[in-house]
Amino acid sequence: MKRLSCAGILAIVLFGHVACGQPAVIQSGITVVFRKEVSDAEALWMLRSYHVQFDMIRRRVSRLQITGEDPALRDHTEQTLIDASKRGTLGQSVIRRSSLIPSDPQSTSLSVYGDMCHSQKLQRDAERLLPKGITIDWRAEPPYALLSILPGTEEAWIRVFLGESAVQSAAVETWPTSASVEASGTVPNTAPASPSTRQLPVVRFQKPQEVDMAGKRLPTAGMVTQVLRTLYRGVKPRVSIIKSESDVDNEYFEIVIDGLKGSVTNPPFWEKFRYSVPIFISSDHVLKIRCILDGQFAPGVGNVVPPDLAFQDLEPQYSGQLQDAVNRFVVALRSAIAKGSAQ
């Protein structure tokens, strides 16, 4: 089926600033471990709000614990898995030795990075490579960021970040030498560091009062759903969240609305809309929200909603009306976000 989209694009500039004034002499680091439900956008937003230089945000990490009685066999298994990841046998994942020491003396630990690292297929592929007598335990780890900070400010920064609801833990990091290049699925900080070499006192690193929490500004799928229900009030549509921020790829919402009649079509046919709302931060550090609206319609007398295959694209016949609908939605969403931020 031809899939046409009516993209009503209104960039919502919520809050922007330039990450300036960062010291160039970076000699220390901390690791901030986020809670699992934190999206890339939210993590980025929070880190930028602190004007901190971060080397990466890693969204997908798994811990692989290898258990077996024979230490030589465990080492062999580790090497086999690492070699397999280098050869590309295990998808696009990157497997490295972990600095984490398991409590079980019969276990060793590996770290798995990359988009595939939580997938069951990767786990099955890895299990095929295991020799007899070896078992592996695969655990998804929360996302984390590596931050570069001034020496001596570690404790102050840890205190600041532990006050964030999005942060699970923060600790002093022993810098891995290959930290910035070791894996895919990272979001590097492209902002250049300031040439200033001035050492700032620790007290200057307190949480800035004017910066709001990111979570208050980012719309949630629940907020988007509420906006849609308000927009279509009176016609009682069925609103289904197909993909929300709590999903693995957590970068956009996808919401399907059906059970509508005549909101766009004239004469009134059955309608179905798919709102895709990606959220991203542009290169100029501005949070933007876009909406892509895809709609279909189907004829039918009575109250029985037509089957999915009976629907046909609203475009190009109703392109103008679709554009109006998406504009109304984005304006309503902007109002809802502004209202939420004001509270």
Place this chain on the structure above:
Amino acid sequence: MTEGSLRRNVSYGLITAHFFLILLVFLIWAFQGFTFSEMTTTVAVLLPLFATHTAAIAKYLVKNRVAVVDANAKTITAEFRFLALFPPTAFVLLILVLILLKAFNVAFTTFDDFKISLALCESIFGVYVTSIVTALYKQ
């Protein structure tokens, strides 16, 4: 029942059904049961289904437009009467049901399924209705 009265009944039935079904499709379109293209396609499929039969009937009726009292009219058998009435009635009712099922989104997943069902209906009853119409009206 004589052959003449049976012929009359079949004539009224088929011609009325023909125009009624087409009118019904237009009405359903007016109430958003069909899109415009679906409506025109449905009419285009329905027309040939009936046209061959109604054309033969119309030709016969035009040719025999003067009423003649036939004192020697023969009574037809019950079997032929059944054969002349049941298949056309079932044919019309089945098409009516198919149209309503589609309009109310009860049965068909796509419009193509509906079109195929109409064509299948014609295949099932076409032989019977054609033979009946031929027997009654081709002279």
